[in-house]
Amino acid sequence: MVIKSFLICFxxxxxSVSAQEVSFSLVWENQSAKSLQLAGDFPNLKIKVTGASNFxxxxxxxxxxxTTFLPYIPFTNGLTYQAYAQDRLxxxxxxxxGDQSVPTITAVYPKGRVLPENFLKFYIRFSEPMEVGKFxxxxxxxxxxxxxxxxxxxxxxxxxxxxxxxxxxxxxxPGRIKRDLGPNRQLGQVLEKGKTYRLIIDxxxxxxxxISLEENxxxxxxxxxxxxxxxxxxxxEISPPTRNKxxxxxxxxxxxxxxxxxxxxxxSDGKELVKGDWVMESDxxxxxxxxxxxxxxxxxxxxxxxxxxxxxxxxxxxxxVDLLKTEVESVKESWSVKFEVR
Amino acid sequence: xxxxxxxSLFAIILIFSAQAEDDxxxxxxxxNLEIKAMNALDFGPExxxxxxxxxxxxxxxxxxxxxxxxxxxxxxxxASIDQxxxxxxxxxxxxxxxxxxxxxPISKSIYLAxxxxxxxxxxxxxxxxxxxxxxxxSQASFDEQSLEDAVAVDAKDRRGRSLRQWAISDLxxxxxKVMLTGLSNKEFGSTFRAMPFPFDGDQKMSSLExxxxxxxxxxxxxxIKAFTTATMAGTDYVVASYTCTPLVIFPASxxxxxxxxxxxxxxxxxxxxxxLDMIVMQKDxxxxxxxxxxxxxxxxIKLENIENxxxxxxxxxxxxxxxxxxxxxxxxxxxxxxxxxxxxARFVMLQRKADGNLQLWTANNRWL
Numbered sequence: 001m002v003i004k005s006f007l008i009c010f011x012x013x014x015x016s017v018s019a020q021e022v023s024f025s026l027v028w029e030n031q032s033a034k035s036l037q038l039a040g041d042f043p044n045l046k047i048k049v050t051g052a053s054n055f056x057x058x059x060x061x062x063x064x065x066x067t068t069f070l071p072y073i074p075f076t077n078g079l080t081y082q083a084y085a086q087d088r089l090x091x092x093x094x095x096x097x098g099d100q101s102v103p104t105i106t107a108v109y110p111k112g113r114v115l116p117e118n119f120l121k122f123y124i125r126f127s128e129p130m131e132v133g134k135f136x137x138x139x140x141x142x143x144x145x146x147x148x149x150x151x152x153x154x155x156x157x158x159x160x161x162x163x164x165x166x167x168x169x170x171x172x173x174p175g176r177i178k179r180d181l182g183p184n185r186q187l188g189q190v191l192e193k194g195k196t197y198r199l200i201i202d203x204x205x206x207x208x209x210x211i212s213l214e215e216n217x218x219x220x221x222x223x224x225x226x227x228x229x230x231x232x233x234x235x236x237e238i239s240p241p242t243r244n245k246x247x248x249x250x251x252x253x254x255x256x257x258x259x260x261x262x263x264x265x266x267x268s269d270g271k272e273l274v275k276g277d278w279v280m281e282s283d284x285x286x287x288x289x290x291x292x293x294x295x296x297x298x299x300x301x302x303x304x305x306x307x308x309x310x311x312x313x314x315x316x317x318x319x320x321v322d323l324l325k326t327e328v329e330s331v332k333e334s335w336s337v338k339f340e341v342r
Numbered sequence: 343x344x345x346x347x348x349x350s351l352f353a354i355i356l357i358f359s360a361q362a363e364d365d366x367x368x369x370x371x372x373x374n375l376e377i378k379a380m381n382a383l384d385f386g387p388e389x390x391x392x393x394x395x396x397x398x399x400x401x402x403x404x405x406x407x408x409x410x411x412x413x414x415x416x417x418x419x420x421a422s423i424d425q426x427x428x429x430x431x432x433x434x435x436x437x438x439x440x441x442x443x444x445x446x447p448i449s450k451s452i453y454l455a456x457x458x459x460x461x462x463x464x465x466x467x468x469x470x471x472x473x474x475x476x477x478x479x480s481q482a483s484f485d486e487q488s489l490e491d492a493v494a495v496d497a498k499d500r501r502g503r504s505l506r507q508w509a510i511s512d513l514x515x516x517x518x519k520v521m522l523t524g525l526s527n528k529e530f531g532s533t534f535r536a537m538p539f540p541f542d543g544d545q546k547m548s549s550l551e552x553x554x555x556x557x558x559x560x561x562x563x564x565x566i567k568a569f570t571t572a573t574m575a576g577t578d579y580v581v582a583s584y585t586c587t588p589l590v591i592f593p594a595s596x597x598x599x600x601x602x603x604x605x606x607x608x609x610x611x612x613x614x615x616x617x618l619d620m621i622v623m624q625k626d627x628x629x630x631x632x633x634x635x636x637x638x639x640x641x642x643i644k645l646e647n648i649e650n651x652x653x654x655x656x657x658x659x660x661x662x663x664x665x666x667x668x669x670x671x672x673x674x675x676x677x678x679x680x681x682x683x684x685x686x687a688r689f690v691m692l693q694r695k696a697d698g699n700l701q702l703w704t705a706n707n708r709w710l
Contacts, residue, residue, distance in 0.1 A: 056432030131459035
């Protein structure tokens with residue numbers, strides 16, 4: 001038997017191997033080892049993690065002198081696997097990506113240093129797709145005395161990730177913000193006006209590839225007044241763009257708004273929606289860059305009534321409503337503002 | 343003649359039962375069921391498993407074809423189930439999470455929604471306490487329903503997908519309706535959805551705003567963490583527990599599109615605690631709500647007490663981690679993550695033991 005060892009470089013991905021009984025390769029897709037291919041017919045191929053008592057599930061196909069094993073989830077990077085035919089060890093392998101990009105936190109929204117006492121949610125942007133289901137183990141909030149604030153966040157299961165797992169939404173414990181609920185009455189607000197806090201994300205938090213953040217992330221912020229006002233378009237200032245140019249439309253909200261504002265606005269020229277990208281320049285300012293240059297004419301900017309400020313107050317109602325203060329409830333689905341491109 | 347009549351009746355019954363099955367699965371298609379994030383499971387009739395997929399923003403109805411009745415199911419008792427599931431998937435417990443557990447009421451098989459830290463999700467089936475397998479979804483028979491309203495003014499990206507991010511926290515099927523709750527990144531509130539099953543394709547879905555009052559003064563909406571359905575005095579109710587502790591009930595008949603539904607707060611079940619899962623069990627003609635919690639033991643509440651509770655929780659609960667409202671009994675089961683009913687007399691729990699390992703085990707109704 002010729003002993004062959006095989007080193008595969010595929011899409012920048014390296015597979016570390018030792019002496020092996022048969023030739024093999026891993027098939028990679030999106031930096032995940034999706035399947036194992038072996039030279040030879042091994043209809044009874046079985047694979048397990050080294051040290052495991054049981055073999056893993058997967059689909060084994062034999063075709064043209066080649067055996068393919070397709071696990072239900074990709075092989076885990078960093079674990080060592082052993083492939084057997086009956087009791088014969090065919091090969092062992094440790095999937096590892098050649099791309100060892102160290103993940104970083106590229107932004108935390110809101111960006112401002114002062115947040116309202118009834119502040120509701122953070123958004124955390126990562127440079128790489130991150131692991132799921134483990135984030136809260138790495139999350140801390142410390143007060144200015146250096147003590148960890150207990151039960152500051154709601155531990156959502158599942159965590160609230162975007163599709164690429166690069167943006168996480170993080171909620172302050174709502175039971176402690178809502179006035180007169182049990183946690184609020186007994187534990188008080190998470191954040192106290194006039195105090196300084198540190199949001200920490202431990203460097204041990206890993207990317208999907210199993211690579212840890214290089215260092216702890218820290219955001220220091222101060223706590224200001226409670227926000228008990230609904231957002232309103234009356235405070236908005238629009239800087240209209242120039243016609244025949246592809247320049248940005250700039251909207252000043254007059255207050256800090258939730259990062260999800262990028263998904264809550266639409267511009268229409270009266271006939272159809274204007275396509276383009278929304279980017280928060282700061283917590284108070286958003287920019288819209290159209291795909292095509294602006295044309296002269298009247299436009300309508302509409303905001304979804306569910307859009308929120310930093311305290312979860314939307315255009316329809318406050319985050320918690322004091323029934324002793326009578327209030328006429330709005331029922332509109334959106335508000336709009338007109339502007340002209342000249 | 344008598345025999346002929348019998349045969350005819352039998353044939354008619356067969357036709358009707360076949361018809362009923364056709365009706366529920368008439369829209370099902372066969373293909374690769376690509377689930378991105380399997381977060382919540384519940385069984386409906388005829389072996390249909392409903393799967394909540396947060397990342398796709400969809401509910402799938404999967405025909406498990408697992409419909410062989412099993413009246414004599416053995417107890418499930420699997421130590422270190424997380425280790426065994428991890429080995430089945432070729433990974434380690436540190437790299438995966440069991441998101442939900444559902445028991446097929448016909449076959450008594452257990453289905454687990456398992457998520458790898460790399461984001462992959464799989465459905466694991468456990469039969470007869472020991473046979474564990476991954477359910478192959480590449481040639482599945484299924485239907486699906488989007489969670490977005492057809493008329494929603496949600497922003498779309500350039501490929502027309504909704505930009506809303508979902509975190510489905512619980513899903514239940516009851517009386518021809520799939521109900522689910524969760525959080526959306528876009529707005530705070532009770533993103534509670536109720537949709538008819540079979541899915542109608544027209545997305546005639548109730549998007550409910552469910553409010554609860556706190557001590558008469560403040561009215562707020564909030565995400566519901568866990569819920570179930572229960573019949574009290576002949577009326578079907580949804581019993582729901584919020585992330586911020588109140589337990590509320592509202593009539594299932596209120597589940598109409600566009601309705602502003604206000605739940606009646608019947609209890610606050612203690613701070614430092616998040617409800618995780620709940621089921622209803624019966625014993626000696628009485629019904630009991632069992633609720634698993636993040637920081638407290640499994641709670642048992644007699645539904646009759648909820649039904650009869652007419653208080654409004656006006657008294658302050660001064661004691662730290664205090665509770666108020668209907669009485670509950672703490673069962674000696676701590677760190678229970680998931681619950682489901684095995685049969686009329688038994689329920690199955692997924693419990694984290696003191697050594698950190700997960701155990702799947704069965705308790706009987708002597709605890710009720």
